[in-house]
Amino acid sequence: xxxxxxxxxxxxxxxxxxxxxxxxxxxxxxxxxxxxxxxxxxxxxxxxxxxxxxxxxxxxxxxxxxxxxxxxxxxxxxxxxxxxxxxxxxxxxxxxxxxxxxxxxxxxxxxxxxxxxxxxxxxxxxxxxxxxxxxxxxxxxxxxxxxxxxxxxxxxxxxxxxxxxxxxxxxxxxxxxxxxxxxxxxxxxxxxxxxxxxxxxxxxxxxxxxxxxxxxxxxxxxxxxxxxxxxxxxxxxxxxxxxxxxxxxxxxxxxxxxxxxxxxxxxxxxxxxxxxxxxxxxxxxxxxxxxxxxxxxxxxxxxxxxxxxxxxxxxxxxxxxxxxxxxxxxxxxxxxxxxxxxxxxxxxxxxxxxxxxxxxxxxxxxxxxxxxxxxxxxxxxxxxxxxxxxxxxxxxxxxxxxxxxxxxxxxxxxxxxxxxxxxxxxxxxxxxxxxxxx
Ligand SMILES: Cc1cc2nc3c(=O)[nH]c(=O)nc-3n(C[C@H](O)[C@H](O)[C@H](O)COP(=O)(O)OP(=O)(O)OC[C@H]3O[C@@H](n4cnc5c(N)ncnc54)[C@H](O)[C@@H]3O)c2cc1C
Numbered sequence: 001x002x003x004x005x006x007x008x009x010x011x012x013x014x015x016x017x018x019x020x021x022x023x024x025x026x027x028x029x030x031x032x033x034x035x036x037x038x039x040x041x042x043x044x045x046x047x048x049x050x051x052x053x054x055x056x057x058x059x060x061x062x063x064x065x066x067x068x069x070x071x072x073x074x075x076x077x078x079x080x081x082x083x084x085x086x087x088x089x090x091x092x093x094x095x096x097x098x099x100x101x102x103x104x105x106x107x108x109x110x111x112x113x114x115x116x117x118x119x120x121x122x123x124x125x126x127x128x129x130x131x132x133x134x135x136x137x138x139x140x141x142x143x144x145x146x147x148x149x150x151x152x153x154x155x156x157x158x159x160x161x162x163x164x165x166x167x168x169x170x171x172x173x174x175x176x177x178x179x180x181x182x183x184x185x186x187x188x189x190x191x192x193x194x195x196x197x198x199x200x201x202x203x204x205x206x207x208x209x210x211x212x213x214x215x216x217x218x219x220x221x222x223x224x225x226x227x228x229x230x231x232x233x234x235x236x237x238x239x240x241x242x243x244x245x246x247x248x249x250x251x252x253x254x255x256x257x258x259x260x261x262x263x264x265x266x267x268x269x270x271x272x273x274x275x276x277x278x279x280x281x282x283x284x285x286x287x288x289x290x291x292x293x294x295x296x297x298x299x300x301x302x303x304x305x306x307x308x309x310x311x312x313x314x315x316x317x318x319x320x321x322x323x324x325x326x327x328x329x330x331x332x333x334x335x336x337x338x339x340x341x342x343x344x345x346x347x348x349x350x351x352x353x354x355x356x357x358x359x360x361x362x363x364x365x366x367x368x369x370x371x372x373x374x375x376x377x378x379x380x381x382x383x384x385x386x387x388x389x390x391x392x393x394x395x396x397x398x399x400x401x402x403x404x405x406x407x408x409x410x411x412x413x414x415x416x417x418x419x420x421x422x423x424x425x426x427x428x429x430x431x432x433x434x435x436x437x438x
Contacts, residue, residue, distance in 0.1 A: 011060055011104075014081035018063065021073055028062045037062055037088060037106045042096035044328060046338050046381045047405040052096045059086065059106035066111045068126060068184065068194075068216040075214065076192035078105060078428055085188060086430045087210040089128060089158025092151040094324060096407040097162055097209040101432035109157055112216060118143065122181055123222055127157025127215045139312065143222035146172045146179045150323040152316065157215045160206050164411075165369075167257045167285065167319045170248075172221075173369040176206045176412065184217035187423035204415040210430045211409060212419040228256055230314040231286045232271070232306040233298045234279040238262055238363070241280040242348045243301045244294065248284070249371040251293065256285035256315070259322045260365040265378070268333035269321050272314065273307040283322075285315045324404075326364045327378050338381040341402040342394065343374035353397045357390040409434050 004010055018027060028034075038058045042048035065071050078085045084104030091098060100106055112126035115134055118141045125134055131148040134156060138145050147168030149159055159166075160183070165174045172179055180202045186194040194216060197205065204212050235241040241260045248258050260282045261269065267277035275281050282303070286294060295305050321329070327339045337360075346354050347365060355361035358379030365375040377394075381387070384405070391401050402410075409416055420427075420434065427434075 010081045011083060014077055014083050015061060017077050017081075018074065021077070022065070022070055026064055026066070026070070028064070029060070030062075033062055034059050034106065037091065037108060038100055040088075040091045040096060040098040041094040042099070042407075044094045044324065044331070044339075045096075045405045046336065047384045047387065048096045048407075050384075052099050052407075057099050057101050058103065059100040060103045062106045062108055064108045064111050068112055071107075071112075071186040071214055071216045072192045072194050074105070074107065075186050075188040076190060079188050079190040079426060082426065082428065084428050084431050085214075087157075087161070087214050089155030089162070090130065090151070090153060091158075092149075092154045093158065093162040094404055095162075097430070097433055098158075099407065104428070107214065109155065109214075109216075112157075116217075118222075121222055122219050124217065124219045125156050126217055128155050130155055131159060138222050139225055142225050144168075144225045146221050146223060147175070148319070150319055150321070150325045152319060156218055156220065160218060160220075161208060161210050161215055164207060166323060169369055170256065170258065170367050171254045171369070176203050177369065179221050180206060180218060181221055182219040183215050185213035185423070186216055187213045188428050189423060189425060203412050204419040207409070207411045208416045209407075209409055209433045211424065211434045212416050213423045213429070226253075226287055227310075228285050228312070228315045229288055229291060230307075230309040230318040231284040231291060231294060232273055232275070232308075232318075233282045233284075233294075233303050234276055234306050235282065235298075235301065235303040236279060238280045238351055240301045240303055241282045242351075242365075244282060244297050244303065245365060245367060245373065246348055247297055248294075248367055251287075251290045253287040253290055255287075255290070255367070257319060257322055258282070258284045258365075258367040259318075259326075261326055262362045262364075264335075264362045265326045265330055265364055268329040268335075269326060270329065271321065272309065272317055275306070283318050285318055322366065324376060327376055330378060336381060337378045338387055339376045339378040339404065340387075340390075340394075341374070341404055342377045342399050343368060343372065343402075344397075344399040345372055346397050346399050347373040347375060350397065354394065354399055357393045358386070407433055
């Protein structure tokens, strides 16, 4: 068969072939839908908003596979016609990493949402299944999913391919630290097939933004379920809240989450109990037998236990105020700001030094898998230059920075770069996200 060489011609032939193979309902060129799905949550970053405003980069068509076997077919044709493919789950990624820089296909994976097996210590799911649905079903079967992000309605494939950590991370680390047992991956190599990877081999596909292959199914680990409680405390000062935050790893059963916010962030948190916005808020998902100990610690540090709420719905609400969410709530309340993902003990030991780098800084704290602090540093935005200039100063005081203001793959880069020549030799998968090499 002769393939047309113009871009428009190739796209038209590709779409026709795809429609023949998967049916009319699998593709859409509705401009409104294309515009909506061509952007993600990069609006959290004022820098990305300048660079990737909605509408600047648009896919040519949306393709919605309804079975996992459709994905290798789509990628076989994309390879044949040189059509770029950008995968998308729920679109909550906040680095612009699901933006279709070169047009082509926006691969909407949300219809692949089946939860196919709940076993002892694992759940087998399709990539578009939402973590809310997965967690609900595994809880009913007596298990806890190891981790989920504060955007719990995101897809499991998007969390594995675009996220990093969340509720459960204190015990289990990030998405690349063993949670993912197996992945089914469709490459864009013309083969029209897919393959499974296991254990450490999954790392080349985690936090890879889909550049090394499209994840269509995953097997992720679970623990036996516990009856977690949502614990709210408040303190007159940040230092007092830190006294408790740093002690939490001493508990015999680790908390699932431990978030703290300075007063300026507290006012906009949508908590189910009244939070005093003049005090530092500490919110923890605790195992019930540890509540008494933590309550004692809070009292002896001069704090107050605000509420202890039973029920999984309550712990979910608490999760919904963790990680990047306090930044989103602050922006929504009318305080424009940028944020950085930061880690290092100075967040506990020398917060004033951390906050001296940018104007009007505030800290949102989380407890990390290494029993140390990490979190978000939010501050007034002036310019991209101002933001970048602060990195070196933060590094000087021992603070590591992960920038949420750029879309390049920046974790496991070596494994990903080594995998791509085999799985995407033409560079059609999510173009523009692997532009630097290790
Ligand atoms: C307010 C807010 C709070 C957040 N909190 C957290 C948090 O607690 N923890 C955290 O880690 N992240 C967090 N994020 C970031 C984001 O929510 C997570 O990365 C999320 O899990 C992404 O899932 P998604 O389904 O929305 O993926 P998408 O945004 O659709 O995609 C994410 C990336 O993965 C690629 N991709 C999607 N599906 C696949 C697939 N099946 N195969 C291959 N590639 C694929 C996309 O191309 C994109 O590059 C937050 C974001 C916001 C805006």
